[in-house]
Amino acid sequence: MxxxxxxxxxxxxxxxxxxxxxxxxxxxxxxxxKKEAQVVVERIPENVTHIEAAVHEPLTGKNIEMQEVHAEKTEDEVSKNIVNTIPDENIFIVKSPIVGTMYTSPSAESKNFVKVGSIVKVGDTLCILEAMKLMNEIESEVDGEVLEVLVSNEDMVEYGQPLFKIIKN
Structure with missing residues (x-):
């Protein structure tokens, strides 16, 4: 050939x-x-009140349109506004040191290691990453409060992918 x-x-x-x-x-x-085309949705600045229209066909760059919608602020928007008021130097981002599957608790019946609002200290377990049947505990490198959990239970994560945001004490 x-x-x-x-x-x-x-x-x-x-x-x-x-x-x-x-x-x-x-x-x-x-x-x-061939992988299907993916659409990446970025966080919209807080002063914009636009929401993407629901489209019943596959999303592509060509058929995504913005329509103005007036809506009341939800708890999610309020928490995003709080996040925007915290200086970046006070936020620590925990990144995945390996490629694997993230588990938020030691077993299906157990409570999550941490959730939004949890207070953590250096060395506290945040999650478990499974790679090649090995369970790796990911520990906090800072003292603080969990601001955001960026990955869901049993999601595949990549090397360097952000997992948690922690407000440093």
Whole structure:
């Protein structure tokens, strides 16, 4: 299989609805996967009162429109406003040291190690990250109060991904 055939194969798979393709010929193995386009939603500044319209078709950059909606402030918006008033140097972000699955409690029946508002000290367990069947306890590096839990139970996390925000004491 020469370079031109490989290019044609890539173009054909890219233009099709196929999401995964694998071929082995002449001692060469080629595997291609397409991921669906992802839409990243950023936090909207507090002085903006726009909310994205609900669209019943797949979200793409082309069909997302903003519509003005007047709404009362919810508890979530109030807590975001509180977060915005805390200086950045007082917020410590706990990042994942490994790739794995996050667990917020030692077992399904147990309470979470921490939640928003929990007071933590250096060395307190915040969560467990499972990697290759090994359970790694992630401990707090600062004294403070948990401001935000950024990952849900049993979510996959990447190296360096933010897990918690802690207001330092």
């Amino acid at each position: 020469d370079y031109k055939n490989i290019q044609d194969l890539i173009k054909t798979v890219s233009d099709s609805q196929i999401t995964c393709f694998e071929i082995e010929t002449e001692g060469i193995r080629i595997k291609m996967e």
